[in-house]
Amino acid sequence: MRGVSVIRLPDEPATQALGRKLALALRPGEAICLSGPLGAGKSTLARALIRALTTATEEVPSPTFTLVQFYDGADFPVAHFDLYRLSDPDEAYEIGLDEALEGGAALIEWPQRLEGRLPADRLDIEIAIDGDGRTARLTPHGAWKDRPLEF
Numbered sequence: 001m002r003g004v005s006v007i008r009l010p011d012e013p014a015t016q017a018l019g020r021k022l023a024l025a026l027r028p029g030e031a032i033c034l035s036g037p038l039g040a041g042k043s044t045l046a047r048a049l050i051r052a053l054t055t056a057t058e059e060v061p062s063p064t065f066t067l068v069q070f071y072d073g074a075d076f077p078v079a080h081f082d083l084y085r086l087s088d089p090d091e092a093y094e095i096g097l098d099e100a101l102e103g104g105a106a107l108i109e110w111p112q113r114l115e116g117r118l119p120a121d122r123l124d125i126e127i128a129i130d131g132d133g134r135t136a137r138l139t140p141h142g143a144w145k146d147r148p149l150e151f
């Protein structure tokens with residue numbers, strides 16, 4: 001996927017299917033950054049992706065207060081960050097963003113809170129509310145640019 005892809009997500013199962021598809025592409029050392037307004041479906045996508053990497057019944061609470069939750073994936077660990085309540089970009093590194101990317105992958109909700117200090121190898125996903133459904137805009141950076149992804 002060399003450039004931007006725009007994907008229409010007509011309903012919640014479509015958001016979940018995108019999460020599962022991205023789980024097949026995500027590699028250790030890489031991030032997926034999820035942005036979009038309240039209720040866009042960021043956590044829905046993250047939950048489906050984490051379940052695809054762990055088990056279908058994995059509890060995936062929103063890390064709103066803890067800021068991060070860690071999971072043991074079948075092949076590598078995955079960290080789920082929700083940075084909405086982050087007070088300063090440094091705090092993300094204090095709670096383990098760098099370490100998470102050393103041997104594992106990271107999903108980052110509210111990446112705007114990092115004020116541009118984003119992981120180099122990342123896929124940015126911006127979800128917009130679009131009538132009853134959603135539209136996702138995927139922008140690859142670093143290693144994600146060479147990834148074959150079909151939507």
Ligand SMILES: Nc1ncnc2c1ncn2[C@@H]1O[C@H](COP(=O)(O)OP(=O)(O)OP(=O)(O)O)[C@@H](O)[C@H]1O
Pocket residue numbers: 009010011012013014015036037038039040041042043044045132133134
């Ligand atoms: N493609 C879609 N079309 C319609 N509804 C969807 C779609 N994807 C998710 N939803 C619904 O949107 C609602 C909000 O989803 P979710 O909690 O994942 O959003 P969020 O972006 O994490 O919000 P917040 O920022 O408030 O945490 C849920 O009820 C979910 O079922």
Ligand SMILES: [Mg+2]
Pocket residue numbers: 042043044062
């Ligand atoms: Mg959420």
